[in-house]
Amino acid sequence: MHGQRRQQIESQENGREAIVFAAADCFMEAGYNATSIDAVADRLRATKGRVYHYYRSKTDLFFDVHRRAMAINFAAIEPHASGSGRPAERLAAMCRAHLAAMLDYRNFQLVLLQGVEMHLYGATTPAQRATLADLMQERERYESLFRKVLIAGKDADEFEFANASFASKAVLAVLNNPILWYRHREGDNAASRKSIIEQFTQFALNTVAARPAEERISGHEK
Numbered sequence: 627m628h629g630q631r632r633q634q635i636e637s638q639e640n641g642r643e644a645i646v647f648a649a650a651d652c653f654m655e656a657g658y659n660a661t662s663i664d665a666v667a668d669r670l671r672a673t674k675g676r677v678y679h680y681y682r683s684k685t686d687l688f689f690d691v692h693r694r695a696m697a698i699n700f701a702a703i704e705p706h707a708s709g710s711g712r713p714a715e716r717l718a719a720m721c722r723a724h725l726a727a728m729l730d731y732r733n734f735q736l737v738l739l740q741g742v743e744m745h746l747y748g749a750t751t752p753a754q755r756a757t758l759a760d761l762m763q764e765r766e767r768y769e770s771l772f773r774k775v776l777i778a779g780k781d782a783d784e785f786e787f788a789n790a791s792f793a794s795k796a797v798l799a800v801l802n803n804p805i806l807w808y809r810h811r812e813g814d815n816a817a818s819r820k821s822i823i824e825q826f827t828q829f830a831l832n833t834v835a836a837r838p839a840e841e842r843i844s845g846h847e848k
Contacts, residue, residue: 654733695734707771713779721827786835800830
């Protein structure tokens with residue numbers, strides 16, 4: 627996916643899409659404060675006028691990268707969240723899909739993290755604060771998809787936890803961990819990627835004491 631993403635950037639000489647992908651890389655590498663429109667233009671090998679044609683400011687561009695990141699994540703997990711399987715199966719599938727998005731789009735995921743920090747520590751204008759509030763509502767809607775499956779699983783005796791909000795936050799804290807240390811390296815392959823996804827999926831399921839169906843059946847028989 628990393629190579630495919632790079633090809634997508636390089637193959638688009640014009641338009642908003644290439645700018646968003648290039649900006650995601652810049653924000654990932656330097657952070658919001660140290661990134662400039664000039665830096666994004668340099669990454670595109672274009673003039674900054676090309677960027678300003680679509681975005682009035684660096685902040686507007688940052689927010690658009692944030693929106694794209696949320697769209698990537700929703701597209702990954704919504705099919706599993708609304709599926710017909712048991713809650714434990716759906717949660718496991720959501721975890722795997724979320725982790726895959728973390729690994730494949732680490733640049734966008736770090737922008738999401740920077741957006742949370744900006745929200746916590748204050749944007750500079752009322753308009754920016756209002757936009758950030760809307761973006762945080764999208765994050766809450768995303769978390770609510772996990773929370774609904776967790777509640778369904780608890781009702782089905784597949785999960786154990788006391789507070790659904792705490793449980794969803796704990797699951798996502800585990801799932802988001804790889805963005806803090808994962809780097810795409812030469813030699814990475816499908817097996818190493820799958821190992822990360824499977825291990826962190828299991829860690830996330832362990833936070834809510836998820837149990838396979840056979841364990842639940844044997845437990846009731848005792």
